[in-house]
Amino acid sequence: MSKFKNKKHTQLPEISTASLPDIVFMLLFFFMVATVMRKNVLIVENKLPQADQIEKLDNKNLIMNVYAGKPSSRYKNIGSEARIQLNDKFADLKDIKAFILAERAAKRDALHPFMITSLKVDEDTRMGLVGDIKKELKKVNALKINYATKKGSVGNHIPKK
Amino acid sequence: MTRRLAPSVNAGSMADIAFLLLIFFLVTTTIETDHGISRKLPPLIDDAEKTIVKEKNIFRVELNQHNELLVEGAIMDIGALKRAAIAFLDNGAGVGDWQCNYCKGNKDDQSSDHPDKAIISLVNNRETNYGTYVTVQNELVGAYTELRDREAKRLYGVSFKEMKNLLKDASHSNQVLLKERIKKIKSMYPEKLSEAEPVRNY
Numbered sequence: 001m002s003k004f005k006n007k008k009h010t011q012l013p014e015i016s017t018a019s020l021p022d023i024v025f026m027l028l029f030f031f032m033v034a035t036v037m038r039k040n041v042l043i044v045e046n047k048l049p050q051a052d053q054i055e056k057l058d059n060k061n062l063i064m065n066v067y068a069g070k071p072s073s074r075y076k077n078i079g080s081e082a083r084i085q086l087n088d089k090f091a092d093l094k095d096i097k098a099f100i101l102a103e104r105a106a107k108r109d110a111l112h113p114f115m116i117t118s119l120k121v122d123e124d125t126r127m128g129l130v131g132d133i134k135k136e137l138k139k140v141n142a143l144k145i146n147y148a149t150k151k152g153s154v155g156n157h158i159p160k161k
Numbered sequence: 162m163t164r165r166l167a168p169s170v171n172a173g174s175m176a177d178i179a180f181l182l183l184i185f186f187l188v189t190t191t192i193e194t195d196h197g198i199s200r201k202l203p204p205l206i207d208d209a210e211k212t213i214v215k216e217k218n219i220f221r222v223e224l225n226q227h228n229e230l231l232v233e234g235a236i237m238d239i240g241a242l243k244r245a246a247i248a249f250l251d252n253g254a255g256v257g258d259w260q261c262n263y264c265k266g267n268k269d270d271q272s273s274d275h276p277d278k279a280i281i282s283l284v285n286n287r288e289t290n291y292g293t294y295v296t297v298q299n300e301l302v303g304a305y306t307e308l309r310d311r312e313a314k315r316l317y318g319v320s321f322k323e324m325k326n327l328l329k330d331a332s333h334s335n336q337v338l339l340k341e342r343i344k345k346i347k348s349m350y351p352e353k354l355s356e357a358e359p360v361r362n363y
Contacts, residue, residue, distance in 0.1 A: 005357045007222065017173075017176065018172065020176040021172065021175040021176045021179050024176055024179040024180055024183055025179050028179055028181055028182050028183040028186065031186045031187060032186055034170055034248070035186065047254040048197075048296040049291065049296065050296075050318070051197070051198055051295055051296070051298075051299040052299065052303070053198060053299050053302040053303045054196045054197055054198060055196060055198070056196040057194065057195045057197070058329070059201075060195065065197070071232070071322065089201045100227045104274075110235060116199070119197075120182075120194070122291070122292050123290070123291055123292030124290065124292065124297070125290075125291040126287060126288055126289065126290070127224075127286065127287060127288070127289040127290070127291055127294050128287030128288065130291055130294070131285075133286065134202060136204070137202060138202050138204065138205040139205060141204065142202075143201050143202040143203075143204060144199070144201055144202075145199070145200055145201070145202055146198065146199045146200070147197045147198045147200065147295055147298065148195075148196070148197040149197045149198060149299075151196065151198070161261060
């Protein structure tokens, strides 16, 4: 009858935590694979508009990012006029040319026709600025553009009557 | 002979280290949006040859400074834009050489002759909101996609979107044929979206 003898004294067996690192490592690898490091620190507001007719951009190396929007809250002293951001810095329209040429110079010649300019523009920006950016891009023959959008249903911008 | 066992390394802190790494990656990374509406800008030409296009082959879409949408001069709700664009592109009123035998529109004399001739002209104001502009772009691209989908389904049994996805999938066997088919569909409804210089606010 020793089976039931010292029931009071036996403790619950400890739960083995040996597999905990494995679980955490699995999570870690998931996040490492699924996320992309943002190259640029955003200094402009960047709430992208929504659209549903979107295409995915596959090759990250061939994308040139042009950001535009109002300066974010930390940079209020610059003003509330929408600005362009290229590589961590506020930029002027005339800087776009140099930016595109610099990006091109970093890639092989054969890849140049496949490079896409991704316009990441805040949805509250006026079209005047976007039009000016497009004009600059035309000047350097960077004709492939992509209006970066979020995936979602259209309808937030229905013109109010 | 006594065999000594190698002392086991305490792996208790392994979880902590992994957690630290995990939290580091969680904090430092942001999922970046890398999709959007792809467009091609027209090249910059100084002496653009002026082609005369019949008024009925132009679909005028205008966005004014109050973010109002004007289609052919009349205010329109953005929800109705896609339908209107499809009706225009798919009209197919042409005769003879320009007869469109795959169009399903109602062949209105006052609307476009052939999808190949139909041009959508999008004009925006400098004060127009970018969000509204993208929405309109999205609707117009949507109109083309819908028509292309319809024709692709009729001819090949798969939608245009699927065909494009298949093209990206390298394992798909018949890439050449697929490319040709996509080209054919694209030529049936070519994207002719003209964008003029944004107008200034007077």
